[in-house]
Amino acid sequence: MVFCKMSERTMARQVLLFIWFVSLSSALGQVSYSIPEEMAKGSLVGNIAQDLGLDLKRLKSGKARIYTGDSAEYIELNKERGVLLIKERIDREALCGQTTPCALHFQIILENPMQLYRVTVEIQDINDNAPIFSLNEMKFEISELAQTGAKFDLETAVDTDVGLNGLQRYTLKPSDNFVVKTQSLADGSKAVEMVLQKPLDREKQDHISLLLTAVDGGEVQMSGTMLIHITVLDANDNAPVCSQSVYKASIAENSAKGTVLTTVSASDADQGSNGVVTYSLSSAASATLFDIGQYDGVLRLTGNIDYEKNKHYQIAIQASDQGGHTDSCKVIIDVTDTNDNKPVISIMSKSNDISENSPPGTVVAMMNIQDADTNQNGIVKCDLNENIPFIIHSSSDGFYSLLTDGDLDRERESEYNISVTCADEGVPSLSSSVTLSLQISDVNDNAPVFDKSSYEASVQENNTPGLSIFTVRARDADFNQNARVSYILEDSSFNGVPVSSLVSVSADSGVIHAVRSFDYEQIKDFQFRVKAQDGGSPPLSSNVSVKITIQDQNDNAPQVLYPVQSGASVVAEIVPRSADVGYLVTKVVAVDVDSGQNAWLSYKLQKATDRALFEVGLQNGEIRTVRQVTDKDAVKQRLTVVVEDNGQPSRSATVNVNVAVADSFPEVISEFTDFTHDKDYNDNLTFYLVLALAVVSFLFIVSIIAILSVKCYRWRRERMFYKSGANLPVIPYYPPLYADVGGTGTLQHVYNYEVCRTTDSRKSDLKYGRPCSESIISLDSSGTQTLTHAQMETLNFDDSDKQKPPSADWRFTQNQRPGPSGAAATPEVAVGTGPWPNPPTEAEQLQALMAAANEVSEATNTLGPGTMGLSTRYSPQFTLQHVPDYRQNVYIPGSTATLTSNQQQPQQALPPPQAAIAAAAAQSEPPKAAQTPASKKKSTKKEKK
Numbered sequence: 001m002v003f004c005k006m007s008e009r010t011m012a013r014q015v016l017l018f019i020w021f022v023s024l025s026s027a028l029g030q031v032s033y034s035i036p037e038e039m040a041k042g043s044l045v046g047n048i049a050q051d052l053g054l055d056l057k058r059l060k061s062g063k064a065r066i067y068t069g070d071s072a073e074y075i076e077l078n079k080e081r082g083v084l085l086i087k088e089r090i091d092r093e094a095l096c097g098q099t100t101p102c103a104l105h106f107q108i109i110l111e112n113p114m115q116l117y118r119v120t121v122e123i124q125d126i127n128d129n130a131p132i133f134s135l136n137e138m139k140f141e142i143s144e145l146a147q148t149g150a151k152f153d154l155e156t157a158v159d160t161d162v163g164l165n166g167l168q169r170y171t172l173k174p175s176d177n178f179v180v181k182t183q184s185l186a187d188g189s190k191a192v193e194m195v196l197q198k199p200l201d202r203e204k205q206d207h208i209s210l211l212l213t214a215v216d217g218g219e220v221q222m223s224g225t226m227l228i229h230i231t232v233l234d235a236n237d238n239a240p241v242c243s244q245s246v247y248k249a250s251i252a253e254n255s256a257k258g259t260v261l262t263t264v265s266a267s268d269a270d271q272g273s274n275g276v277v278t279y280s281l282s283s284a285a286s287a288t289l290f291d292i293g294q295y296d297g298v299l300r301l302t303g304n305i306d307y308e309k310n311k312h313y314q315i316a317i318q319a320s321d322q323g324g325h326t327d328s329c330k331v332i333i334d335v336t337d338t339n340d341n342k343p344v345i346s347i348m349s350k351s352n353d354i355s356e357n358s359p360p361g362t363v364v365a366m367m368n369i370q371d372a373d374t375n376q377n378g379i380v381k382c383d384l385n386e387n388i389p390f391i392i393h394s395s396s397d398g399f400y401s402l403l404t405d406g407d408l409d410r411e412r413e414s415e416y417n418i419s420v421t422c423a424d425e426g427v428p429s430l431s432s433s434v435t436l437s438l439q440i441s442d443v444n445d446n447a448p449v450f451d452k453s454s455y456e457a458s459v460q461e462n463n464t465p466g467l468s469i470f471t472v473r474a475r476d477a478d479f480n481q482n483a484r485v486s487y488i489l490e491d492s493s494f495n496g497v498p499v500s501s502l503v504s505v506s507a508d509s510g511v512i513h514a515v516r517s518f519d520y521e522q523i524k525d526f527q528f529r530v531k532a533q534d535g536g537s538p539p540l541s542s543n544v545s546v547k548i549t550i551q552d553q554n555d556n557a558p559q560v561l562y563p564v565q566s567g568a569s570v571v572a573e574i575v576p577r578s579a580d581v582g583y584l585v586t587k588v589v590a591v592d593v594d595s596g597q598n599a600w601l602s603y604k605l606q607k608a609t610d611r612a613l614f615e616v617g618l619q620n621g622e623i624r625t626v627r628q629v630t631d632k633d634a635v636k637q638r639l640t641v642v643v644e645d646n647g648q649p650s651r652s653a654t655v656n657v658n659v660a661v662a663d664s665f666p667e668v669i670s671e672f673t674d675f676t677h678d679k680d681y682n683d684n685l686t687f688y689l690v691l692a693l694a695v696v697s698f699l700f701i702v703s704i705i706a707i708l709s710v711k712c713y714r715w716r717r718e719r720m721f722y723k724s725g726a727n728l729p730v731i732p733y734y735p736p737l738y739a740d741v742g743g744t745g746t747l748q749h750v751y752n753y754e755v756c757r758t759t760d761s762r763k764s765d766l767k768y769g770r771p772c773s774e775s776i777i778s779l780d781s782s783g784t785q786t787l788t789h790a791q792m793e794t795l796n797f798d799d800s801d802k803q804k805p806p807s808a809d810w811r812f813t814q815n816q817r818p819g820p821s822g823a824a825a826t827p828e829v830a831v832g833t834g835p836w837p838n839p840p841t842e843a844e845q846l847q848a849l850m851a852a853a854n855e856v857s858e859a860t861n862t863l864g865p866g867t868m869g870l871s872t873r874y875s876p877q878f879t880l881q882h883v884p885d886y887r888q889n890v891y892i893p894g895s896t897a898t899l900t901s902n903q904q905q906p907q908q909a910l911p912p913p914q915a916a917i918a919a920a921a922a923q924s925e926p927p928k929a930a931q932t933p934a935s936k937k938k939s940t941k942k943e944k945k
Helices: 002-024 048-052 056-061 092-096 665-724 789-795 842-858 913-921 933-944
Strands: 029-036 044-046 065-067 075-078 083-086 102-110 115-124 137-143 151-154 167-173 178-184 190-196 207-216 223-233 246-252 260-263 278-281 290-292 298-301 312-320 326-336 344-350 353-355 363-370 380-384 390-396 399-404 415-424 431-441 454-460 468-471 486-489 503-505 511-514 525-533 541-551 559-562 572-575 584-587 589-591 601-608 614-616 622-625 636-645 652-661 754-756 765-767
Touching: 029 044, 029 048, 048 083, 065 075, 075 102, 092 102, 092 115, 137 151, 167 178, 178 207, 190 207, 246 260, 246 298, 260 326, 278 290, 290 312, 344 431, 363 380, 363 415, 363 431, 380 390, 390 415, 454 468, 486 503, 559 652, 572 584, 584 652, 589 601, 601 614, 614 636
Parallel strands: 029 115, 137 223, 246 326, 353 431, 454 541, 572 652
Antiparallel strands: 044 083, 065 102, 075 083, 102 115, 151 190, 167 207, 178 190, 207 223, 260 298, 278 312, 290 298, 312 326, 344 363, 363 399, 380 415, 390 399, 415 431, 468 511, 486 525, 503 511, 525 541, 559 589, 584 622, 601 636, 614 622, 636 652, 754 765
C-alpha cells in the first residue's frame, strides 16, 4: 500500500510537471512508447531521434537530457545512438499499483535553441504476480445442526496484476458439503463466501479440510491457495445457568489496570464440549473499561475510571455454551473517590498593563479556582512567587483577587511574570499553577541622556550642502512616547554667524547636516550645543556640546611668486657663456594656501628650448645648468616649470622662465625684443578671433530682428485691412457721353449691380447679374485688388460686333459727369475708347489714391450701408448706382494696379438694359486686365507666395 501511494503521488507530480511544460511552449513534440514491465537493464525502448526527426548531432550539440522532475529515472537517453534504454527495472505494480493505464511521463530538453519534447512510455502489465491470501489457513466450528444455505465469509486473495492477469475466479475442493461463491460489493471489490449445500453429520465426519484456490487469467495461469479447517460441533440441548443474577463490587478510581473486581460462574448440564461455558460482556461500551475471562469468569479492570465522571457502573455478562445457548447476569460496581484532580484556575478578568505610579492595593486580576474532588481533596490554598510586589486575597468561596503590594518602577522592572500556585489538601496534595504576564506602563520620569558627555566630528572642506556629518544619539529610559527623543539645535553664534547657518540637526534621527560648504581657509572648527527633548507631558530635556573640525582639501593650486608673469614686459635671466655646471640661473618661488601635505610643493621642468642644458630642483625650485654652456647654444632659452602640490588629486601651476645665454648686453636686448614680439603676436591673434566671433553674432541677431520686423509689418497690414473691412473706395472712370437717366426711368441705377455682404467685409462680393454666391471683385490679404478667373467671367461682356450701339438717351449731361472740374469732351477722343472727358492728371490720381487709403483707416466708424467702405466724403454721390462699366479703366486705391478691358477691342458704351442683361447672362470669356509695372511686380510676389 505504501508503494501504491508513493507511485500515485509521483504520477501526480509528473502530470503537473507535464502540464507546466506544455504551458511554457506552444511548439512541443510528443512521442509515445509501450513496453512491458520487468524489462532488463539496457533494453531498447525506442529510437527517439528517428521518431522526433532529430539528427544525432543535434542531440549532442543541444546537450539533450531527460527531465523527470522529482520522479526516479527509469529511462536513460543514449545520445550516441539516439535511442531510449531501460535504466532501472520497472515494476508496474510498485509504480502504479492498481491504476491503469500505467505510464512514465518525462521530457527531453535541448538547448541552443531551447526545445522540449514530451515522451510517454506506457508500462504494460505481465503476469508476474500470483494471487496471495493473507492467511495460510482458516478455521471454522460449525454445528451439525447448521441449515443448508448457511454462508461463511472467507479471506479474499490479492493479485497485484491488473486486467486479465489479475484475479479471475476461486475454486474449493472438495466440494461435497460446501461451494464457493463471489459477491460484488459497492466499492467494486468482491467478497468470497463458503455456502453449505449439504447438511453436516458429526458422527460421520467431525473434521473437514478444504483447499481454496484463487486463479488469475494470465496465459500462464498463476494461483494461490489457503487451507480451510472445519470442525463439526455436536448438537447442544442444554443452556448454561448463572449462579447469581446480580454481583456487586467496589473499586477506587485510581485502581490500576488488571485489578480483579469479582468472579462470575455458570454451569451447563451437557457433557463434553456441550458442557463447556464461556463468558463475555454483552455491552461493547463496557468492554473499553472491563474484561472478563472467557472460561474462568474473572472480571478485571482494563481502563481508567473517573469518580467525577461516573460513580457507578452496571455490567451485563453473558454465559454461553458451544451450542449457542446462553444465560446472563449483572455486575454492579461502586467507584470510590481519590485525590486525583488538580485545582483548576480560571482567569475571570486580567489587566495586561498597569501604570508604574499605581498606588498599592490596585486590583490586577480576578480568578476563580475550583477542585472537582470532594471533602479534603477539594480544599484549595493559593500562593505567589517570591520577591514581587503583589499579593493574592480570597474574597469569597472559590474567588480570588490579585493586588499590588508596593511601589512599581517600570525602569527597574518593566514586566512581571506572576506565578499563581494553588494546591489542595488531599494526600498526596495536588497543585496547579498559572503565570500572568503584566506590563508596567510608563510615566515620563526620566530625561534623555546622551551617549557621550560631548561630541567631536570632522568634515572635509568643500563639502556638499546637506551632507550628513555624524549623528548624536540620546536615550530615554522611559517608554513609547515618553522615550521618543527629538533633537533641537540651540541658538548660538560663531564669529557673529548663527550656527543654524552652518549646520542643522534632524529632529527625529539626530543626524547633523552641513547647511553650507565649509572652507578650511576661513573656518578651522566651531562648537554648538544640541538639546534632546522627549515627547512626554511635560517634556524633559538635556543638552550636549558638539565640536566640528574642518579638514583641509587640496582645493587651491600653487601660486607662483617669482618670477612674476606680466604681460607688460618680459623679464629674462642672463646666463654667461662662461657659466660652469651647476650655475644658479634663478629660483622659482611658489606657495600653496592649503595645509599639510596638500601644501608640499615639487618642481618639474616641463618644456625647455634645450632640456640638456638646465634642470630644476625637485624641492627648492632652483634652476641650474646641467652642463657647460657652449657657443652653439641659442641665446634665447625658454623654460616652462610645473609646480605641483602633494594633494590627491594634485594641483599644479606653470611658469615660463626666459633665459638669455649671452655675454654682452646688446645681444640680450635683441633677444628680449623677440620675446616681446612673440607675445604680442599671440595677443593680437586672440583679439582678432574674439572680434570675428562678435561680428558674426551681431550679424546673426540683426538678421533675426529684420525677419521678425518684416513679419510683424505684414501682420499689421493684414490686421488693418481686416478692421477696415478691406473695402477700399474705387475711383472709376465713367464712359463718355453717358446720359443721366435718373429722372427718366429708362435705366435703373442698380439694374446691373448687386451687393452681397457678410459679417466680414473682406468676404463681401460685388456682382453683376449673378447670384449672391459669385464674386466680382475681391481683395487679397496684401491689399492688392485682383480678379480671379471666376470673377472675371462675371465682368466679361460680348464682343463689340454683338453689341448694339447705345441709345442717344443713355448719356450723362456734361454737368452730371463725374470727374475733375473742367473736364470736357474733345473731338479727338473716340467714344468708348478713351478715358473720362478730361482724364485726371497723375498728381490728381495719386492724390485720390492717398485720400482713399487715409479714409479707410480714419473713418471706418462712419461706414454705412451701400457705400462699399467709402467715407462720407463720397456718399451719397458715390454709391453702387454710380459704379462705372468695368470695361473701362478702374483705379484701385492703395495700389498701383489698374483694371482695364481688352485693349484690342474698342470700348463700347453701355447697352440698353435688356441687352446688358442678356450680354451678362451669356458672358463666358473674361477680359484680361492690362498690368502696369507695379501690378506685375505685386502679382509676381503673390505667385511666389
